[in-house]
Amino acid sequence: MQIGELARSTGVKIETIRYYEREHLLPVPQRTDGNYRLYSPRHVEQLRFIRYCRSLDMSLEEVRILIEARDAPAGSCRTVNALLDEKMAEVDARVDELRQLQHQLRNLRGLCPQPDEVKTCAILMELNRSARIVKAQI
Amino acid sequence: MQIGELARSTGVKIETIRYYEREHLLPVPQRTDGNYRLYSPRHVEQLRFIRYCRSLDMSLEEVRILIEARDAPAGSCRTVNALLDEKMAEVDARVDELRQLQHQLRNLRGLCPQPDEVKTCAILMELNRSARIVKAQI
DNA sequence: CTTGACCCTGAAGCTACTTCAGGCTTTTCA
DNA sequence: TGAAAAGCCTGAAGTAGCTTCAGGGTCAAG
Ligand SMILES: [Zn+2]
Ligand SMILES: [Zn+2]
Ligand SMILES: [Zn+2]
Ligand SMILES: [Zn+2]
8 A cells, every 4th residue: 555545545644644654653664666655554553543642632742652552562551541641631721721711802802893993992902901911821 | 121121021031032023023122232132111012912912822923913903093903803703713613622522531531440451451442443433533 | 658646855834932052241249 | 350140142953743845756547
């Protein structure tokens, strides 16, 4: 299977596949005489695994850890559990942040129901005012 | 006011301040004979404005748009409203994504209450299984 | 034998900064 | 007075996770 077919069958871009290879997330594939990459079903599985972990918001570094764990069946899965716990805490925190943000944006947007001139726009006035008052947060 | 004092009084790192200048988000400051940057209260305000927008999850490009709007008091504030509407939609969508993610992570984590050997870990088994089934989402 | 689909590499671009290397300027204080 | 320390300068490179680009080779079909 060439890279194009792998890309089609997983929905992952060719460049991304090559990128994962450079990052040692995908095993080095065989090559044809013409230097084309040749993939096996094992590569398809691994690529799907990576993408599924990515869809769970894992970083590539975390994916690497999971792959390592998976490929050492005799080890303990404590690292896996810890990784998930940490990830869950991160996501929870981010959700809280974003919900606050929703609130702020809604309030701000509500200040100017009908667009008019900038010089009387309550949104911009409020942005200026808040900037003066609020301490840097980010 | 030198760059260090500006940094202290706004909570923004010196390097970030220089970065904003390179990006034309902060007006070019005066310089001393020794080539040190000299800032005015106007710079403090502008920097606070930038950081407040950033705390609302605006990109620097969006901050640029807001600054432009603010500095053209005769114009309409339609772009400002549109920007906020778009941002709100983005945030709403991201919250939904993350709440789904919370669900998935919780379920996954629940599969292995007590860490044991990798080869029997239900988390890793489930990751492999889902990777096979689920289409690439990201 | 040439066209077009497919593949290759290495480098650079993206965001929003941070870090680093190497070198000035100004203040302090012994 | 002189030297250390604190503060500032520049340009380049690093961060994550890709994407895009430039320039070129391979292969099947017509
Ligand atoms: Zn409210
Ligand atoms: Zn308005
Ligand atoms: Zn559920
Ligand atoms: Zn387990």
